[in-house]
Amino acid sequence: MLEIRALARRLGPNFSLGPMDLSIAPREIVCLVGHSGCGKSTLLRLIAGIDRPNSGTLRLDGRVLAGPGVFVEPEQRNIGFVFQDYALFPHLTIEQNVMFGLRRWPRAKAKERTEMLLSLTALSAMADRYPHMLSGGEQQRAALARALAPEPAVLLMDEPFSNLDRDLRERVRSDTLALLRRTNTTAVIVTHDPEEALSTGDRLVLMKGGRIVQIGTGRELYHRPSDPYSAEFFSTFTRVPGVYREGSVQTVLGAFPCSLDVPDGTRAVAYIRPQAVYPSPVGTAMTGRVRSRSFRGEIEQLELDVEGLGTPLIMRTTQHVDVVEGKLRFRIEEEAVFTFAMPGPGDQ
Numbered sequence: 001m002l003e004i005r006a007l008a009r010r011l012g013p014n015f016s017l018g019p020m021d022l023s024i025a026p027r028e029i030v031c032l033v034g035h036s037g038c039g040k041s042t043l044l045r046l047i048a049g050i051d052r053p054n055s056g057t058l059r060l061d062g063r064v065l066a067g068p069g070v071f072v073e074p075e076q077r078n079i080g081f082v083f084q085d086y087a088l089f090p091h092l093t094i095e096q097n098v099m100f101g102l103r104r105w106p107r108a109k110a111k112e113r114t115e116m117l118l119s120l121t122a123l124s125a126m127a128d129r130y131p132h133m134l135s136g137g138e139q140q141r142a143a144l145a146r147a148l149a150p151e152p153a154v155l156l157m158d159e160p161f162s163n164l165d166r167d168l169r170e171r172v173r174s175d176t177l178a179l180l181r182r183t184n185t186t187a188v189i190v191t192h193d194p195e196e197a198l199s200t201g202d203r204l205v206l207m208k209g210g211r212i213v214q215i216g217t218g219r220e221l222y223h224r225p226s227d228p229y230s231a232e233f234f235s236t237f238t239r240v241p242g243v244y245r246e247g248s249v250q251t252v253l254g255a256f257p258c259s260l261d262v263p264d265g266t267r268a269v270a271y272i273r274p275q276a277v278y279p280s281p282v283g284t285a286m287t288g289r290v291r292s293r294s295f296r297g298e299i300e301q302l303e304l305d306v307e308g309l310g311t312p313l314i315m316r317t318t319q320h321v322d323v324v325e326g327k328l329r330f331r332i333e334e335e336a337v338f339t340f341a342m343p344g345p346g347d348q
């Protein structure tokens, strides 16, 4: 329904977005995620029509919104926008804010829709208040109600939860998602928070330097990262250098079976998630010297010095940890280790 084809935008001498392709299906909630400056807001602005692409095409339900010789103004796009700071009109009441986008609707219908949205966002009792008389969470809901009022085909949200306290954020997020589902809204939500992205969208679009690195569900990106950047964006890892040979990456912590599309002898790295390291007091386990240990309630994190490994191996476990004379025996769950080739100039 929302189709982005070879869309590109240059901004100054140091940044360019795309060219990129992305399709968003009706009722889908997509999360754009990436570190600050990767181009998330730029992409959102191009979709909204606040900015113009240098090339490429943007279509909504088959209609070209931006493309060679075509540019549809933002107010003609039927696309809603929730800004990071909510941008509510300070001199209008909450009800007037929500009704603002319905100026051309018949009055009775506009009033009915406003009441419905105020009720859905639990703001009916605050309809006559002004924005400054609302808490941050209430203002966020008012901004959401205002953006949804004109029945946009797509709703864009730029860091919509980042101004909220940590405790409140989770609740507002799940309420927002429930409302988007209930109103069958197609939404594109920007965040720089990995955990928020994993728990928010049907699909995530991970961006870096104006490009898309990987698209997939939260589980796909977390469990099958396509490259080191994807892996490290969502998780902590210990990086263990090695060499790819005979179908495995061979390291000081053992050989991790994999199939990399590089010749034998190529340098590679095994990414070991802390949860993949677990205590194993018996058998042929490896031994590490405990460098630090911190109990965090549900889990305990340890850093282990292992002979031949330049960096400490991080372990997170829910199990009882038996440290004997400063040493711990451990194993690594092979399936939870990711391997990537790191070809350098000296490799064949």
Ligand SMILES: Nc1ncnc2c1ncn2[C@@H]1O[C@H](COP(=O)(O)OP(=O)(O)OP(=O)(O)O)[C@@H](O)[C@H]1O
Residues within 6 Å of the ligand: 011, 012, 015, 034, 035, 036, 037, 038, 039, 040, 041, 042, 043, 192
């Ligand atoms: N008008 C402009 N002129 C020149 N460069 C710009 C302009 N607007 C943005 N940029 C640059 O484009 C890059 C992408 O900016 P953008 O705001 O899209 O990133 P972002 O991923 O949304 O970051 P954040 O999470 O910090 O909001 C940044 O390097 C920024 O400095």
